[in-house]
Amino acid sequence: xxxxxxxxSWVICKSGTSVKIECRxxxxxxxxxxxxxxxxxxxxxxMATSNEGSKATYEQGVEKDxxxxxxxSLTLSTLTVxxxxxxxxxxxxxxASSESLWLEQYFGPGTRLTVx
Amino acid sequence: GNSVTQMEGPVTLSEEAFLTINCTYTATGYPSxxxxxxxxxxxxxxxxxxxxxxxxxxxxxxxxxxxxxxTSFHLEKGSVQVSDSAVYFCALLSGYSxxxxxxxxxxxxSP
Numbered sequence: 001x002x003x004x005x006x007x008x009s010w011v012i013c014k015s016g017t018s019v020k021i022e023c024r025x026x027x028x029x030x031x032x033x034x035x036x037x038x039x040x041x042x043x044x045x046x047m048a049t050s051n052e053g054s055k056a057t058y059e060q061g062v063e064k065d066x067x068x069x070x071x072x073s074l075t076l077s078t079l080t081v082x083x084x085x086x087x088x089x090x091x092x093x094x095x096a097s098s099e100s101l102w103l104e105q106y107f108g109p110g111t112r113l114t115v116x
Numbered sequence: 117g118n119s120v121t122q123m124e125g126p127v128t129l130s131e132e133a134f135l136t137i138n139c140t141y142t143a144t145g146y147p148s149x150x151x152x153x154x155x156x157x158x159x160x161x162x163x164x165x166x167x168x169x170x171x172x173x174x175x176x177x178x179x180x181x182x183x184x185x186x187t188s189f190h191l192e193k194g195s196v197q198v199s200d201s202a203v204y205f206c207a208l209l210s211g212y213s214x215x216x217x218x219x220x221x222x223x224x225x226s227p
Contacts, residue, residue, distance in 0.1 A: 006159070034214065043205065043219045044160070093159050095215075105215055107152070110159040 003027055004096050006108035013084055013115055020080045021111045023094030029074035030096035034105060035067075038091040050077055084115040118143045122206045122218035129196055129225050137191040137221045139180075139206035147210040149173075149182055149189040154203045154220070163191075163204070201225045 003026040013019045023033060032051050036044040048064075050056035050071035058064045066088075068080040077096075081088055091112050095105040122139040129135060141147065148167045152160040164173030169184035178193045189206060206218040 041222075043217050046214055049214060095160075104148075104162075104165075104209070106162075107160040110157075112157070 004108040010112040033077040118216040120218035125222040135193040147208040152205040
């Protein structure tokens with residue numbers, strides 16, 4: 001149980017375009033979803049926390065107009081990287097938690113974004 | 117604030133060697149402690165956890181004991197395999213805060 005999926009698993013896009021990454025909780029209702037960014041050989045950096053039906057809370061230094069997060073339902077959150085640039089290339093990982101699961105976070109498999 | 121410190125890697129071992137990856141933490145209250153594993157190109161998988169002092173988490177031969185007196189949660193395995201090669205993250209969750217991760221420790225096991 002407590003499975004989280006991400007789609008796509010990898011994506012290549014051209015500079016200036018936008019790309020959307022989906023995060024789904026498959027067998028539970030996620031009241032909170034988290035988006036992380038991971039640079040090569042580094043730890044996870046929390047970008048934002050989103051609760052279903054409300055605006056995401058962004059961490060300091062994360063541009064909310066560039067990284068649009070939508071948490072429209074209890075099983076789906078999306079991260080849209082707008083006007084992507086090569087420096088946005090990274091590994092993006094989502095996680096989901098629920099009060100019914102003692103707030104433990106379950107992680108998706110990650111999405112590798114490459115901006116050319 | 118909360119913080120997690122874990123030993124820097126890479127840790128290089130031969131197959132069947134004993135593994136220890138140190139992790140210490142600073143937190144308010146009584147956090148839950150976790151070890152996550154990340155295989156190359158993949159997301160994080162929960163390896164084990166402990167929610168209160170003196171609890172021992174265990175999974176797949178790995179163990180870690182929640183030591184409140186030393187604020188530690190060291191990861192151990194008696195006999196590592198090549199397939200254990202991965203990056204290991206220690207993390208804590210305190211109250212309704214977000215997860216706080218250590219920087220990760222890469223483990224490389226050679227045959």
